[in-house]
Amino acid sequence: MFSNEARNALYDIIRMRRDVRAEFAGDTVTEDVLWRILAAAHHAPSVGNTQPWDFVVVQDEQRLEAFAEHVAGCRQAFADSLPEDRRHTFDPIKVEGIVESRTGIVVTYDPERGGKHILGRHTIDDSGLFSAVLAIQNLWLAATAEGLGVGWVSFYDEPFLTEFIGAEGAVRPIAWLCVGPVTRLQEVPDLERFGWRRGRPLTDAVHRDRFGDAYEQQDTAEA
Amino acid sequence: MFSNEARNALYDIIRMRRDVRAEFAGDTVTEDVLWRILAAAHHAPSVGNTQPWDFVVVQDEQRLEAFAEHVAGCRQAFADSLPEDRRHTFDPIKVEGIVESRTGIVVTYDPERGGKHILGRHTIDDSGLFSAVLAIQNLWLAATAEGLGVGWVSFYDEPFLTEFIGAEGAVRPIAWLCVGPVTRLQEVPDLERFGWRRGRPLTDAVHRDRFGDAYEQQDTAEA
Numbered sequence: 001m002f003s004n005e006a007r008n009a010l011y012d013i014i015r016m017r018r019d020v021r022a023e024f025a026g027d028t029v030t031e032d033v034l035w036r037i038l039a040a041a042h043h044a045p046s047v048g049n050t051q052p053w054d055f056v057v058v059q060d061e062q063r064l065e066a067f068a069e070h071v072a073g074c075r076q077a078f079a080d081s082l083p084e085d086r087r088h089t090f091d092p093i094k095v096e097g098i099v100e101s102r103t104g105i106v107v108t109y110d111p112e113r114g115g116k117h118i119l120g121r122h123t124i125d126d127s128g129l130f131s132a133v134l135a136i137q138n139l140w141l142a143a144t145a146e147g148l149g150v151g152w153v154s155f156y157d158e159p160f161l162t163e164f165i166g167a168e169g170a171v172r173p174i175a176w177l178c179v180g181p182v183t184r185l186q187e188v189p190d191l192e193r194f195g196w197r198r199g200r201p202l203t204d205a206v207h208r209d210r211f212g213d214a215y216e217q218q219d220t221a222e223a
Numbered sequence: 224m225f226s227n228e229a230r231n232a233l234y235d236i237i238r239m240r241r242d243v244r245a246e247f248a249g250d251t252v253t254e255d256v257l258w259r260i261l262a263a264a265h266h267a268p269s270v271g272n273t274q275p276w277d278f279v280v281v282q283d284e285q286r287l288e289a290f291a292e293h294v295a296g297c298r299q300a301f302a303d304s305l306p307e308d309r310r311h312t313f314d315p316i317k318v319e320g321i322v323e324s325r326t327g328i329v330v331t332y333d334p335e336r337g338g339k340h341i342l343g344r345h346t347i348d349d350s351g352l353f354s355a356v357l358a359i360q361n362l363w364l365a366a367t368a369e370g371l372g373v374g375w376v377s378f379y380d381e382p383f384l385t386e387f388i389g390a391e392g393a394v395r396p397i398a399w400l401c402v403g404p405v406t407r408l409q410e411v412p413d414l415e416r417f418g419w420r421r422g423r424p425l426t427d428a429v430h431r432d433r434f435g436d437a438y439e440q441q442d443t444a445e446a
Contacts, residue, residue, distance in 0.1 A: 001239070001408070006232035007368040011259075013225065013233055014266050014361055031440055035425075036234075042425045043237050044360065047377060049414040051422055056430045057438060078345040086340055093342070108434060117309055119316070119419060122301040124377040126352075130397070133353045137267065137360035138237055145230040154270060154347040166433040174353070185224070191272040196342060199274055202258075202265045207279045210389040211331060215280060217254055 013145050016185055020149030023182040024100040028059065033146050034103070037179070040142035041107075046131035047121050050114035053132040056165045056173075058104040067156070067164060067176070068098040074155040093194050096153045101180035106161065107136055110171045132174055139177070149182035236368050239408055243372030246405040247323040251282065256369050257326070260402070263365035264330075269354035270344050273337035276355040279388045279396075281327040290379070290387060290399070291321040297378040316417050319376045324403035329384065330359055333394045355397055362400070372405035 038055055046052060058064060075095050079087055098104060109132040114121075121127050136152070143150045153176040161173045191197050206215045261278055269275060281287060298318050302310055321327060332355040337344075344350050359375070366373045376399040384396040414420050429438045 001370050002232070002236065002368045005228070006235065009225070009229035009232040010236055010364060010368045011263065012229065014263050014365070016224070017266075017268070019268050035429075038429055039425055040234065040237050042428060043240075045240070045242050045363070045375065049412060049420040049422060051428070054428050054430060054434060056432065056434055058432055060432065063432065074346050078342070081345065082340055090342065095343070114420065117305055119301070119313065119414065120318070120377040122304065123297050123379055124381065126397070127375075127377040129349075130356045130359075133356035134360045134363075136353075137357040138364075140268070140357075141233060141361075141364070142237070145225045145233045147224045152268065152350075154343040154350040156346055158347065166435070168434070171434060174349070189272060191342065197272040197337065199272060202262055205265060205274070205277050206258075206261055207277060209279065209281055209283065209286065211277060211279055211391070211394060212389070 013141050017140060017144040018149065018185045018189060020151040020178070020182055020185070021094040021097045021190060023149055023184055023186065024097045024178065025181045025183050026100055026102065027181045028102040029148060029180055033148070037139050037142040037146060037148070041135040041139035044131065044135035044138045047127040048114050048119040050118060050128065050131065052110045052113045052128050053135045054108045054110065056106040056108065058106065059102060061099070064099045064104060067104065068096065070160055071096050071098065071153060071155045074157065078155065089195055093190060093196060095155050097151050097178045098153065101149070101151065101178035103179045105177040105179055106165050106173050107132060107175045107177065108167055108171050108173050112170050129174070136175055136177065143179055147181065148179055149185065151178040153178060236364050240363060240367040241372065241408045241412060243374040243401070243405055243408070244317040244320045244413060246372055246407055246409065247320045247401065248404045248406050249323055249325065250404045251325040252371060252403055256371070260362050260365040260369060264358040264362035267354065267358035267361045270350040271337050271342035273341055273351065273354065275333045275336045275351050276358045277331045277333065279329040279331065281329065282325060284322070287322045287327060290327065291319065293383055294319050294321065294376060294378045297380065301378065312418055316413060316419060318378050320374050320401045321376065324372070324374065324401035326402045328400045328402055329388050329396050330355060330398045330400065331390055331394050331396050335393050352397070359398055359400065366402055370404065371402055372408065374401040376401060
């Protein structure tokens with residue numbers, strides 16, 4: 001259904017996608033590109049077709065600065081919690097590009113969207129929340145393909161962000177995404193470059209039948 | 224950084240992706256394609272670079288049948304919970320293609336991977352869980368590009384699936400994905416086709432500054 005070129009384009013985008021902090025160029029994403037990546041997010045799958053996400057776009061400089069100040073406090077609290085060696089490793093790592101990206105997108109989850117009888121959430125309630133996360137990955141890949149960077153900031157207190165965007169009732173902010181044009185994307189993720197944590201091989205993550213069992217190839221001709 | 228063709232390929236894949244139940248062709252995904260889509264999943268971003276996901280591949284026919292039987296029971300319980308009119312709408316909707324897809328991938332989340340001091344999970348603990356969900360969307364798009372279908376099944380009791388794959392300790396199964404070659408992908412999502420629930424317009428989901436406020440375009444030249 002898709003050509004080899006299309007498939008390879010997707011794999012390239014997936015491989016090049018980075019969690020950006022330091023590479024924002026300081027320009028604001030244009031309106032048309034912003035809406036294209038939001039449309040990509042909105043095309044995500046959702047349990048019971050509830051589309052439980054919303055996107056709150058923040059571009060006002062004073063508001064970006066206010067959120068960045070809150071995040072700086074949370075960063076400090078994390079630094080203070082670390083043993084000394086890890087703290088030295090952590091110190092040079094930038095955890096957000098809130099002001100420099102010039103656009104924040106707060107993604108929210110509304111557990112009440114779709115009413116009482118949600119097809120597929122009867123047994124696994126979290127599947128609603130998961131839907132909103134799937135939308136984020138669509139947005140992230142679309143932004144990468146558009147030459148933008150995205151940085152997911154999770155150094156914040158949730159009640160602060162709830163209040164900041166005026167979410168009411170059961171609506172919950174689940175992410176602050178810094179989105180903006182970048183000078184470049186790093187080839188190696190920041191946390192590897194700064195020696196925080198390396199990845200693990202894929203083969204360690206794949207199992208046959210039971211968690212922890214090694215994957216052994218089967219004769220698919222017989223399967 | 225990416226060509227228009229690459230960008231458009233991504234948007235096509237995002238738009239064509241479906242949650243598949245009825246269109247599995249009955250063949251088993253080949254090993255090389257299976258590993259390509261698993262590699263795409265493994266390239267997802269993760270909080271603190273923890274990569275807290277694992278993938279348990281189930282292809283044994285008896286095991287697929289056993290899980291399908293459990294899911295049939297959960298489907299019935301949901302049907303029984305519905306008011307009569309919704310039940311009639313629900314009745315013809317197929318909720319899984321476990322046996323026909325010939326491959327189940329159980330995605331798990333390990334909250335303990337990465338130890339005690341996880342960069343970015345200090346304030347938002349759920350960000351670990353969210354990482355595993357991002358991996359699922361990568362896998363889903365990769366599978367679509369490879370001509371496969373993916374169907375996320377959430378009609379199961381979590382303790383049953385935990386036991387089924389032998390996950391221990393804090394490890395939690397978060398999804399059963401049916402993965403396999405398809406005869407076609409539907410253009411319109413099943414839940415719309417069967418009259419269960421329509422989507423909402425993107426413009427309703429995007430707000431400026433505060434949740435619920437309409438988005439009004441700003442003069443980006445001034446921003």
